Amino acid sequence: MTPTVAPPAAPSGPAPSPTGRPAPSSRPRAGSVDPRRHRLVAYTEGPAAALAALHDAVSPAVLPAGPGGHTLLPAETDAACDRYVACDGPRSRAGLPELARVPVGDTDLVARRLPRPAPPDPAWSTGVAWIRLGLAERLLAAAAAHLRGRSVAGAPTLNLPLVRAMLADAAAGVAEARALLDTDDGDPSALRRVHEGLDEVGRRCLHLFGAAGFLADGPGSEVRASELLADTYPPPTDLEAP
Amino acid sequence: MTTEFLADLRALARDQATALRATALDLDRDPTLATTGLHRAVPWRQLVGLPAAYNTDPLRVRGRPVLLDTCVEQVTVLEELARADAGAVLALPGPSMSGSVIADLADDEQRERYWNTVADGPTWTFFGMTEPAHGSDPGGMTTTLRPDGDRLLLTGTKRYVGNAPRARLGVVFARRHSGPLGVVAVLVDTSRPGFEAVPLPTLGLRGLQLSELRMRDVPIEAADVLGRHRSATRQGMWAATRTFHRYRPVVSCLALGVAQAAYDLVTAERRGFRSHERHLLDGWAQRLAGTRALVLAAARSADRDPADGTLASAAKIRATGLAEEITTTAVRMLGPGARWEHPLLDKLVRDARAFEFMEGTGNIQRLTLAQGYLQGRLGDARAA
Numbered sequence: 345m346t347p348t349v350a351p352p353a354a355p356s357g358p359a360p361s362p363t364g365r366p367a368p369s370s371r372p373r374a375g376s377v378d379p380r381r382h383r384l385v386a387y388t389e390g391p392a393a394a395l396a397a398l399h400d401a402v403s404p405a406v407l408p409a410g411p412g413g414h415t416l417l418p419a420e421t422d423a424a425c426d427r428y429v430a431c432d433g434p435r436s437r438a439g440l441p442e443l444a445r446v447p448v449g450d451t452d453l454v455a456r457r458l459p460r461p462a463p464p465d466p467a468w469s470t471g472v473a474w475i476r477l478g479l480a481e482r483l484l485a486a487a488a489a490h491l492r493g494r495s496v497a498g499a500p501t502l503n504l505p506l507v508r509a510m511l512a513d514a515a516a517g518v519a520e521a522r523a524l525l526d527t528d529d530g531d532p533s534a535l536r537r538v539h540e541g542l543d544e545v546g547r548r549c550l551h552l553f554g555a556a557g558f559l560a561d562g563p564g565s566e567v568r569a570s571e572l573l574a575d576t577y578p579p580p581t582d583l584e585a586p
Numbered sequence: 587m588t589t590e591f592l593a594d595l596r597a598l599a600r601d602q603a604t605a606l607r608a609t610a611l612d613l614d615r616d617p618t619l620a621t622t623g624l625h626r627a628v629p630w631r632q633l634v635g636l637p638a639a640y641n642t643d644p645l646r647v648r649g650r651p652v653l654l655d656t657c658v659e660q661v662t663v664l665e666e667l668a669r670a671d672a673g674a675v676l677a678l679p680g681p682s683m684s685g686s687v688i689a690d691l692a693d694d695e696q697r698e699r700y701w702n703t704v705a706d707g708p709t710w711t712f713f714g715m716t717e718p719a720h721g722s723d724p725g726g727m728t729t730t731l732r733p734d735g736d737r738l739l740l741t742g743t744k745r746y747v748g749n750a751p752r753a754r755l756g757v758v759f760a761r762r763h764s765g766p767l768g769v770v771a772v773l774v775d776t777s778r779p780g781f782e783a784v785p786l787p788t789l790g791l792r793g794l795q796l797s798e799l800r801m802r803d804v805p806i807e808a809a810d811v812l813g814r815h816r817s818a819t820r821q822g823m824w825a826a827t828r829t830f831h832r833y834r835p836v837v838s839c840l841a842l843g844v845a846q847a848a849y850d851l852v853t854a855e856r857r858g859f860r861s862h863e864r865h866l867l868d869g870w871a872q873r874l875a876g877t878r879a880l881v882l883a884a885a886r887s888a889d890r891d892p893a894d895g896t897l898a899s900a901a902k903i904r905a906t907g908l909a910e911e912i913t914t915t916a917v918r919m920l921g922p923g924a925r926w927e928h929p930l931l932d933k934l935v936r937d938a939r940a941f942e943f944m945e946g947t948g949n950i951q952r953l954t955l956a957q958g959y960l961q962g963r964l965g966d967a968r969a970a
Contacts, residue, residue: 412923443926455926497725506949543914547939554721555746555943558796560787568789568936575917575925 377401379467379474380525386478387485391569392418392451394478398471407437408468409461410577414443415454422454429462447560448569455576464577470528472577473538477521479570480545484514486563487552510548517545535579546570592662592882594647599666602628610671613793614933617785620677620793621752625708633667634680635660640705657832657885661839665878668843669850672937673793675840676748680704683713684757686829686892687771691813691820696773703755712756712783714744714774714799715826722946724759724769724823731760731770731806738806740772740780744799746943750776750783751797757812758799759822769822771812780804790936831895834945835884838898838905841941842877845909848916848934849874855920855928863919870912877904896958899951902941906948909938 382401386394399408399421407415407428415422427434443455488511491502501507521538528534546567550557557564605627613619632645635655644651654660667675681688681704688700703709720726729742740760750756755775762770776783782800808814813821849870859867884901887894913935917924925932942948962968 410922412921412927414923414926457923457926494719495726496720496723504949506952510949540918547910547914550939551942551948554947555716555796558746558788558790558940558943560789564789564939571917571935572925576923578918578922 379471382471382474383478383481386475387482390449390482391475391479391566391573392449392453394475395453395573396421398468398475402465402467402471406434407440407456407458408465408577409458410464411580412576413458413461414576415456415458416446416572416576417454419445419452419454422456428458430458430460431462432460446565446569446572448565453569453572455572463580466530469535469577469579472573473521473525473535473579476539476542476570476573477518477525479566480514480518480521480542480549483546483549483563483567483570484511484518487511487514487549490553490556490563507552510552514545514548514552517541517548521545532579539574539578543571543574587658591647591650592658595645595652595659595662596666598645598647599663600669602633602663603667603670606667606674607670610674611929611933613671613673613677615792617673617677617792617795620674620795621708621710624674624677624793625679628667628674628678630678630680630708631705633663634678634682635685636680636705637701640701657835657888658882661835661881661885664836665839665843665846665881668840669847670843671793672840672844673791675843676791677793677795679708679710682711682749683829683833684711684755686832687713687757687812687825688773690825690828691771691816691822692773693815695809696812700755700773709755710749710753712747712750712753712799713829714747714750714756714758716744716746718743718745718798724766724826727759727761727769729758729760729801731762731772731811734803734805738808738811740774740801740804740806742801744801746786746796747783747799748794748796750799751785751795753783758801759826766823767818767821769826771822771825772806773810773812774801774804774806775810778804778806789939790933791940794940827895828892830945831892831898832888834895834898834902834951835881835888837941837944838877838881838884838901841902841905841909841938842874842881844934844938844941845870845877845905845912846874848909848913848931848938851928851931851934852916852919866915866919870908873904873908877901877908880904894958894963895954896963899946899954899958902945903948903951903955906938906941909941913938 382394382398385397396418399417405425407425409415409428425437428437440456443457446453488502491507492500494501521541524534524538550564550567553563556562609627631641633654638653641653644653652659654663664675688697692700704711716722717728731738731740740758742760753776755773758772758774759769760772761768780802781804783797786796786798788796881901884897887897916931917935920928958964
């Protein structure tokens with residue numbers, strides 16, 4: 345899926361490189377990358393590239409666990425990790441079985457369950473939220489392009505008022521998530537709302553795609569990847585524990 | 587049909603559903619299991635609405651045979667089966683949507699040929715309407731049926747057609763003439779040359795095996811054209827519309843079954859709930875009951891008058907929305923990584939997304955419902 349409208353305006357702060365990835369020679373240390381750049385990589389290159397870049401910046405060589413003890417990474421990134429951080433210190437990742445493989449784009453995301461991991465790094469959770477924002481913008485742009493190219497009774501589907509209303513709902517969801525992330529002061533309830541809002545945007549866009557959004561090799565696969573990221577790496581909360 | 591009768595029928599279906607629950611994840615992984623084992627796990631002959639002559643051992647409720655050939659019986663039974671696995675319900679052999687077209691358009695010879703084939707053994711059928719570029723908009727239909735000597739040739743592409751790769755026959759809609767009355771329904775044998783059904787891998791409802799039909803000069807006999815003895819206004823689109831009106835309550839009951847399954851899963855997997863969560867669950871329970879009543883009303887309306895789809899559209903809007911909402915929120919209620927820890931929940935989330943576009947999107951349903959209301963077809967106080 346390639347978005348065909350202009351990418352979102354470059355975020356303020358350090359200018360991203362043309363690819364959105366930090367240049368290898370000047371790889372910043374953990375936490376020093378403006379998390380907004382992950383949004384742009386997600387928008388232009390999709391979930392796998394964005395996760396790889398976030399991992400480079402925040403958690404190199406280490407499997408990042410979510411609050412439920414799960415990981416979800418591109419297969420190449422997953423394979424390049426040699427350890428994870430347990431509550432009592434670093435542990436080898438050798439022998440951790442695969443939970444699932446989720447095809448997306450031209451690669452797979454690999455899920456694992458880690459035994460007794462340390463609490464997640466907030467920089468990772470924040471980065472995931474920015475990635476999901478970029479993925480939502482990518483999806484909405486692709487939905488608009490899809491509908492511009494289809495017609496009902498001779499008129500572009502994109503011009504039908506009911507379709508415009510759905511597009512507007514999705515756009516409002518993107519705007520709200522961006523506003524929340526732009527003013528992020530570390531409040532977990534704000535991040536939870538970002539994820540819920542972006543889930544709604546994803547569903548709305550799937551409605552815009554119709555049956556095409558249900559195909560395993562279509563835009564729905566990135567929606568699924570984005571939702572699984574939210575489930576794997578939700579912000580810390582006291583409301584969700586079973 | 588009394589409430590007590592339907593309650594007994596529902597209880598019977600709940601027993602049958604146990605077998606489907608056991609195979610739900612396997613069928614999701616491998617849709618071909620539908621043809622190798624599924625129809626042996628449940629008595630498919632009793633569940634798919636075969637006519638009395640072909641259903642010699644029907645379900646019985648209070649001693650009364652139940653053929654499942656009415657919408658009311660179908661939504662009652664299929665909701666309970668979908669609560670176990672909606673993909674399996676849609677993967678069952680039998681008439682499904684094509685049976686409705688046969689009921690409205692087939693002549694005696696066609697009817698006999700169709701039911702003899704379908705009841706012969708587990709036989710799958712399909713309903714080919716949607717096209718890649720125009721969805722179900724008949725104005726844009728490009729599949730054609732054109733004369734070639736003393737026979738006809740069928741050419742075109744259909745998409746998102748369930749069960750076609752495993753089907754022996756089905757109904758395809760094609761344009762024979764220009765104009766709104768120029769679309770005809772054709773009974774197609776899948777063994778004819780030039781016919782191909784290619785599976786489309788999907789994110790959910792994998793048991794259904796959605797596919798693309800590729801038809802290139804498929805030879806069609808005059809005897810395969812449905813509705814040839816009917817008037818010009820009783821042709822393809824007339825029957826397709828009635829089929830949608832009958833089948834939307836069924837799609838709604840499947841969505842409702844998925845919504846109920848997600849509710850069941852949350853309440854089974856969690857021990858205590860906080861007060862705001864109990865409030866949420868109470869709201870869901872009320873909406874499940876409300877949607878169930880609406881689906882039943884829509885089924886009654888479809889049985890009474892399949893030309894009117896007003897309530898069917900209302901039911902589909904509500905059931906689809908509820909299925910998406912409950913499955914999505916259930917993920918958050920079961921804690922971080924819920925979709926990894928509860929693969930059945932992950933399946934419910936994926937399955938729930940199919941209902942939005944089946945038999946017309948939510949927008950199409952809203953337009954139909956608004957129009958039906960404005961024309962006084964909701965039977966509300968204005969007519970009293």
